[in-house]
Amino acid sequence: MAEKLALMRDAYGETLVELGRRNNNIVVLDADLSPSTKTSLFAKEFPERFFDVGVAEANMISIAAGLASVGKIAFASTFAVFGVEKGLNQFKQSVAYPNLNVKLVTTHGGISVGEDGSSHFCIEDLAVMRSLPNVTVIVPADAVETRVATRAIAEHFGPVFMRLSRPKTPLVYDDGYRFMGKELKFEIGKSITLREGRDVTILATGLMVAESLLAVQELAKEGIDAGVINFHTIKPIDREAILRAATSTGALVTAEEHNVIGGLGGAVAEVLVEENPVPMVRVGIQDTYAESGPWRELFAKYGLTSSDIVKAVKKVLKRRGR
Amino acid sequence: MTPFDQKTAPHDERLIKKLSEIALTIRRNSLIMTTKAASGHPGGSLSCADILAAIYFHQLRYDPENPNWEGRDRFILSKGHAAPAFYAALAIAGFFPTEELWKLRKLGSMLQGHPDMRKTPGVDASTGTLGQGLSIGVGMALAFRLDGKDNRVYVLLGDGELDEGQVWEAAMSAAHYKIDNLTAIVDYNRQQLSGCTEKIMNLEPIVDKWKAFGWHVIQIDGHDMKQILDALDEAEKIKGKPTVILAYTIKGKGVPMLEKLFLAGDCKYHGTPLTETELARALEELYG
Numbered sequence: 001m002a003e004k005l006a007l008m009r010d011a012y013g014e015t016l017v018e019l020g021r022r023n024n025n026i027v028v029l030d031a032d033l034s035p036s037t038k039t040s041l042f043a044k045e046f047p048e049r050f051f052d053v054g055v056a057e058a059n060m061i062s063i064a065a066g067l068a069s070v071g072k073i074a075f076a077s078t079f080a081v082f083g084v085e086k087g088l089n090q091f092k093q094s095v096a097y098p099n100l101n102v103k104l105v106t107t108h109g110g111i112s113v114g115e116d117g118s119s120h121f122c123i124e125d126l127a128v129m130r131s132l133p134n135v136t137v138i139v140p141a142d143a144v145e146t147r148v149a150t151r152a153i154a155e156h157f158g159p160v161f162m163r164l165s166r167p168k169t170p171l172v173y174d175d176g177y178r179f180m181g182k183e184l185k186f187e188i189g190k191s192i193t194l195r196e197g198r199d200v201t202i203l204a205t206g207l208m209v210a211e212s213l214l215a216v217q218e219l220a221k222e223g224i225d226a227g228v229i230n231f232h233t234i235k236p237i238d239r240e241a242i243l244r245a246a247t248s249t250g251a252l253v254t255a256e257e258h259n260v261i262g263g264l265g266g267a268v269a270e271v272l273v274e275e276n277p278v279p280m281v282r283v284g285i286q287d288t289y290a291e292s293g294p295w296r297e298l299f300a301k302y303g304l305t306s307s308d309i310v311k312a313v314k315k316v317l318k319r320r321g322r
Numbered sequence: 323m324t325p326f327d328q329k330t331a332p333h334d335e336r337l338i339k340k341l342s343e344i345a346l347t348i349r350r351n352s353l354i355m356t357t358k359a360a361s362g363h364p365g366g367s368l369s370c371a372d373i374l375a376a377i378y379f380h381q382l383r384y385d386p387e388n389p390n391w392e393g394r395d396r397f398i399l400s401k402g403h404a405a406p407a408f409y410a411a412l413a414i415a416g417f418f419p420t421e422e423l424w425k426l427r428k429l430g431s432m433l434q435g436h437p438d439m440r441k442t443p444g445v446d447a448s449t450g451t452l453g454q455g456l457s458i459g460v461g462m463a464l465a466f467r468l469d470g471k472d473n474r475v476y477v478l479l480g481d482g483e484l485d486e487g488q489v490w491e492a493a494m495s496a497a498h499y500k501i502d503n504l505t506a507i508v509d510y511n512r513q514q515l516s517g518c519t520e521k522i523m524n525l526e527p528i529v530d531k532w533k534a535f536g537w538h539v540i541q542i543d544g545h546d547m548k549q550i551l552d553a554l555d556e557a558e559k560i561k562g563k564p565t566v567i568l569a570y571t572i573k574g575k576g577v578p579m580l581e582k583l584f585l586a587g588d589c590k591y592h593g594t595p596l597t598e599t600e601l602a603r604a605l606e607e608l609y610g
Contacts, residue, residue, distance in 0.1 A: 027468070051464065051499070059491035062454045066461020069439070069446065070396075072468075074461075089451055090488070094458055098439050098448040 003210075005168035006143035009107050012164055013038025015150040016075060020046045026154065027067050029053060029076040031060045036166075037077040037107045061087035061104065065094035068101045073154060079113075080106035080122035080163055084129065095159045096132045102160075103153050109139070109163035110257035111285065111302060112207060117292035122163075123285050126205075127262025129161040130235045136188060137234040138162040141209035144173035145232055148186035156188055163206065165257075167295050170210040172230070191238040197227025200313050201245035201252050205231045205264045208255035208283070211299075214306035219313055226313060237267040243275055251320040252280040253312045257304055260284035279319040281312040325385035325393065326415065333551045337380065341547050344414060345375035346608065349576045351410035351423055353604055356595035359427040362435070365584060365592045366480060367407035369511040369544070369571040376550040377476055378411045386416035389443040395473050396462050398447040400455020401480030401509060402436040403593070409433050409442070417444035453486025455479065456506060460496050463504040474558065475504040482514030485523045490535065496564040497536025505557040506537075506566040509544065511573035513584050515592050528568065537566045544569025577604045 020026045020042055029051045034040040043050035053060045057078055064074035076083065083106040084091075095102045111121045129137045138153060138160060140146040146164060153160040172194075177184050179194055194209070195216060204212040212228045219226045227249065229241055245252055252272070254265040265282030272280060283303065290302050299305050331337055348371040356362035377397060385391040399408045406426065413420045418432065425431035432441050436450025447458045459477040466473045483489060496504060510528070512519050519525050532539045538560045542549040550569070557565035573592070574580030579600075580591050596604055 027465075049468065053491070053495050054498075056488075056491040056495070058454075058488045059457045059460075059495055062457030062488070062492070063461035063464070063495065065454075066447075066458040066463075067465045068461075069458070070462050070465035070469075072465050090454055090457075093448060093451045094454050 004171040006171055007168050008140060008143045008146040008164040009036070009038040009166070011143040011146040012105060012107070012150055013041035015147050016042040017045050019151065019154050020049065023073065025072050027051070027072045027074050029060050029064050029074060031055055031057045031078040031082065033078050036079070039075070039077045057082045057086040058090045061090040061102070062094045064102045065100050068095070073101050073103070075103045075105055077105045077107065079108035079120060080125045081108070081120055084122060084125045084161070088128065092132055096134045099134045099158055101157055103162065104160070105150070105162045105164065107164045108166045110165065110206065111290045111298050112169070112257060112295040113166050114295040114298065115292050118289045121290055123259045124262070125161070125163055126234050126256070126258050126264065127266065130262065130267065134159055135235065136160045138188065138232060139206040139234060140164065140232055141206060141230050142169055142172045144171060144175060144177055145186065148177050149232060152186050152188055165207055169207055172209050172213065186232070189233045189236045189238060191241040192230040192232065193241070194228045194230055197249060198225040199249060199251070200224065200317060201227040201229060201249045202255055202309060202313070203229050203231055203242065203245065203252055203264065203268055204255040205234060207257050208304065211304065211306045212255050212309055215309035215313065218306060218310050224313060224317070231264055234264055234267060237271060239271050242268055242271045246272060246276045246278045250278045251316045252278060253283060253309060253316055254280065255283040255309050258284050259287055261287055279316050281316040283308050283312045325383060325391060327383045329381045329383070331380065333548055338547045341375045341379055344379050345371045346576070347414060348374055348407050348410040349608055350605060351413070352406040353577070353596060353601055353608070355406045355410070355423050355426045357598060357601045358424050360595060361427055362406050362595055363403040363593050364406070364595055365513065365573045365580065365589070366401060366404045366509065366511065368575045368577065368580065369573045370401070370404050370478060370509040371407050371575070372545050372547060373478065373507055373509065373550055373569055374407050374411045376547060376554060378415050380551060381554045382476065384415070384444070386444065389417060393473065396446045396459070396475045398449065398455040398459050398475070398477045399437050400449055400477050401452065401483050402449035404480070405433070405435065405437050408437060412442070412444040415444065452480065452483040453488040456489055456492035456496070459504050459506070460492055460499070460501060463501045464499060466503055473503070477504065477506045479506060479508050481508060481510045481512060481519050481525060482522070484508065484525055493532065493535040493537065500562050501564045502561050504564055505554065506564065508566060508568050509571050510568055511571040513573040513589050513592065515589060517589055518587055532566050532568070537564050540565065540567045542567060542569055544571035545575055577607050579604060579607060
């Protein structure tokens with residue numbers, strides 16, 4: 001069956017419009033990237049509530065803080081690398097510290113940006129944002145989840161960082177946030193168990209959720225029964241789900257389109273070492289800068305495919321002792 | 323209690339005398355606070371005391387009994403290190419008891435080293451890392467305009483702070499959005515932490531810069547109360563563009579021993595409090 005693809009960015013832009021129709025307090029900011037981030041959809045319908053600040057991310061984030069301090073729900077968008085890194089002190093000082101209702105939603109996370117190359121990649125956003133008190137960190141797995149996540153973060157009071165991707169990516173969920181026919185509920189901080197497994201559990205986030213589901217099929221051929229949990233929330237991390245998986249399978253693999261330092265793998269390891277240190281292996285970018293290229297080829301070169309997950313599973317099972 | 327809303331009062335001698343006395347108290351308390359805290363920034367607190375007195379006891383609309391009152395104007399101390407003067411003004415305004423001032427920078431105090439909107443009643447923006455206050459003010463001004471409200475936003479910037487690129491991002495955007503419900507004030511005392519602004523990073527021609535960024539510029543003696551009051555009023559009359567008041571001030575103003583040091587290029591008291599002995603002498607000079 002051919003995989004269905006969709007843009008998370010479209011889902012984000014369309015949901016912003018939907019939210020804007022329901023709530024006059026929603027305002028949206030962008031830093032000259034609205035055609036890419038799809039905040040342009042909101043801009044078209046609500047020009048008076050949309051502020052394109054030009055190529056000035058620091059200013060955008062502090063302006064968003066000002067808007068939020070007067071009661072607006074401010075969504076600020078640009079590419080991950082610019083939003084997180086050019087406005088980091090602004091986000092910390094003007095938004096996170098005073099706990100203001102600003103949603104920094106960045107597209108073009110990770111290396112799936114592709115051809116633009118390393119200057120436009122962001123493989124450290126989750127580590128950085130996760131370390132800021134008060135900040136909720138969300139990474140949807142596909143366009144369907146982006147829709148429900150966007151609604152959820154608008155409802156949630158407080159600073160949020162949400163990472164979306166550039167390319168059309170495989171749909172994990174069916175319309176209406178359904179998986180294998182089952183309708184799901186998106187709750188910030190509650191992971192989604194997509195598949196229970198007897199031998200090993202793969203804890204994945206973002207685009208690596210689809211890769212993990214492919215890995216499950218490859219592993220099944222070799223008689224390995226792998227479970228998959230989608231961690232759409234990196235912070236607050238779902239400790240219970242991690243510990244349940246640690247108890248039930250005793251071997252974990254994390255998978256993320258992020259440096260192996262400080263992201264989902266880091267968050268899971270922190271929980272495990274303090275509570276139940278079962279063997280785990282991290283799939284992610286191995287602390288290096290990637291390069292230009294089509295994103296699927298980059299995923300292959302930098303260790304982010306289902307076969308990398310399969311290898312990691314075998315490694316962790318060997319450590320645990322099958 | 324009715325909110326403080328007195329900006330229509332005439333700029334007469336009585337008002338000027340009242341505000342000058344308040345400024346003196348702000349200066350006095352700023353010095354005592356920083357000495358008691360054994361840390362903090364006396365120099366830049368003294369240079370902006372007159373401006374704070376004019377804003378808090380004439381221009382601004384607020385209710386100390388209800389710090390989160392929606393109808394309040396907003397004041398942002400973008401040069402957050404002048405927190406002692408700000409706190410002194412807030413205490414006089416009645417946001418908290420004067421005794422709180424003596425706990426500045428102490429563990430558990432509501433008065434943090436730099437302004438904190440979650441800990442201190444009357445503080446509407448958390449600042450301290452320079453360059454962000456004007457952007458925050460632009461956001462507030464946009465929100466008030468969207469809601470059709472007449473609340474006004476005041477942002478006090480330092481001169482050294484103008485080295486920050488974000489100030490100019492904010493300046494460009496305020497003019498772009500034709501924001502006229504915000505007044506920026508620059509405390510131009512010509513000294514920054516490590517020396518005079520001219521030597522560290524020259525700001526001139528500063529008037530041309532603001533004008534080129536699309537702002538209406540008013541230049542005043544930042545210690546002449548009448549000029550401060552008139553400038554604040556003039557700023558509100560300018561429509562379709564933002565206004566900046568360049569207030570030429572003296573760092574350490576009111577205490578000749580400090581003024582002399584700063585003028586000689588010695589910026590020790592930018593971020594160092596006076597000793598108890600120095601404080602006694604400074605207070606004598608202040609009231610001398």
